[in-house]
Amino acid sequence: MEEEVHTGEINREAEAAPALIAVHPLERSIALALGYELRVFDFEMDCAVTLTDEAYSPCHSDAIRAICFGANGRLFVSAGDDKLVKIWRTDTWHCIRTVCSDKRVSAVAISHDGLFVTFADKFGVVWIERLEEDDQGQASVDKKAVPLLGHYCSIITSLKFSPDGKFIATADRDFKIRITIFPKGPLKGAHEIQNFCLGHTDFVSCLTFICPPDCHQSFLLSGSGDATVRLWDHVSGQLLDTCDVGEKENLLLGDGRTPEVYLQSTRNGWQAGLLDSKEKVEYSAAVTDINALPDGSFVAAAIQGLHGVMILKCDVPARRLFIAKFVFVEESFVPTRLGLSSSAKLLWVVMGASNVSKVGVSKMAQLRVLSDLDKFLSNEHGDYPVILKDKDMPGGEKLLLQFQGSDHVTKQDAALAATATAVKVAMQNLLTKKQYSLEKRDFRKRDRNDRKFKKQQF
């Protein structure tokens, strides 16, 4: 572990970048980011999309770390380690703007009106830039992103606008969630903090807003490395409920079924989860992604080390958040990101990583779709949600060929397992603090001037 720590600083290339997925809000298209590649599939035209860019290269030159659709699907943004934030029009898939950041980017978001793009850099500063409506790709000389707000010296893992556009929520590696009022003139900065949502005891990895019917306001869900998903009233900063997804014993179902039956029916899932503890990388129940239907009726969480998707139910008036079901996908399938099709009621689950090493670039991505969410929600008989077969997926074989490459035909289990491990290591490096032993810390301070003369004191 010591050597890993030391070389980890020099060989950033050995780090794996987890695969990302984003679904167009109206399900017109789907995007997959794997390493520096951005693969987009258009459902309506039933074909792969070619990305174009007049001013710059349409490709990112380093790992993409954040993607999302915005402004009701009119725009798409991608950003990452190449310090570029690229904004695309989703009708033409033409890059209308490329914003340069000083540091690597860890999170992005577009305001709902499509006027602003915000991105967080690795130092914890969130930047904002104004997007012009009819921008034809002409770069304005005097346009430069300005700071909006900052989490001092912390890596921001998630950046989301509240559904009413009044607030912007930012989560960081130091267990904090900050809710800031998004002002009418945001280029001057967002200085008024509404609240901090404090309660997590480890890094916060993901955020999502829900707006349940019969509620005047929206609410916030967050997932963290402390193996909990929490429900917040972000306007008051109050923690409404905490759902522990780490403890097996806590898997009490909300619909009355006993844990015994539950465990039996998904025995493979849990056993697969436990098997991970034998590997070098510790089994952790860190929540890596969270996604929910806008009305909050369905919440899905991806948990590191679990080979499937955890589904939660959220009852806001009763202030309850509980585990509803665990859907086991298959051996060695560790989801890195989730994407939700709201109207088609499909959950897209992707696992993958891009590993750049001295040998070369190795990438692998696997895509699965959970369908019949509505049947699950209405408690119909049967084991819902269902994992769709490849041919039944929207986009079908074409989509899989583009996203997964030809690998999906021959399932290389060893490769899958290797990818799963790489992904876990990547997530760990990204989010967990490096802990140095006392000797290591002293060793790292050896060049400090006051240390050199230590013997002469007293």
Add this chain to the structure above:
Amino acid sequence: MSKNDGKATQGKRQSAHLPRKRFYRARAHSNPLSDSHFPIPISPADVDYSSHYPHFLHSSKNDPDEDDLLPKISFADIGCGFGGLLVKLSPLFPDTLMIGMELRDKVSEYVKERILALRASNPGQYENISVVRTNSMKYLPNYFCKGQLSKIFFLFPDPHFKEKNHRRRVISLQLLDEYAYVMEVGGIIYTITDVEELGDWMKLCLDSHPLFSAILEEEFEADPVVKLLASATEEGQKVARNGGQTFYAVFRRIAPEDPIV
């Protein structure tokens, strides 16, 4: 540093002795960017008032429902150093709870010992001040609720002269968002420095921030706390000895204006 030697030895009561600074020597700088090895409260509700201000908790121990009426920390000295300001402020506001925040391990230990010694030799006094070792640039919202503080102090902060280190300065437009958050409307932020460039910087940051407004001259002159800024701390006394100039920036936390822009 030898002023503490004059304290009369009172038998074997160790706690009455003020700590000797020479045993708590530390570097002037501590890296605010390096991460913590000290415990942080998860939220303001987890701040352990009973260990910091035992005297204040004793009086309402019998009535658990009185929890909400317990006084909360109202003054915070960011980078309190050896605790000079806290010690001077304590008798001026005996019912106000104050806390010092210090990043350096040895120095915060010194302040702890100093407060304990003062409490022992002055029964009933100095019960309203305490110190905590923490990185206030990262964890201030963990200690204080929204609008909790009525006064916040930044006395002689590290100037971080190099341009590339300006981001380590404790007063910045970004961090002022958090300071404004923990302060009540009408609360006062006090800053002082002997480095002119830093003084200009802090003033500029505060002027540019929409939630702070400069206090009037008359108010400045009338505030008894202002007089302590330059003289209460060891750093301030050193500046005075060397005949240095001091630069103040004292501002009030105001309510946000209506967003018309």
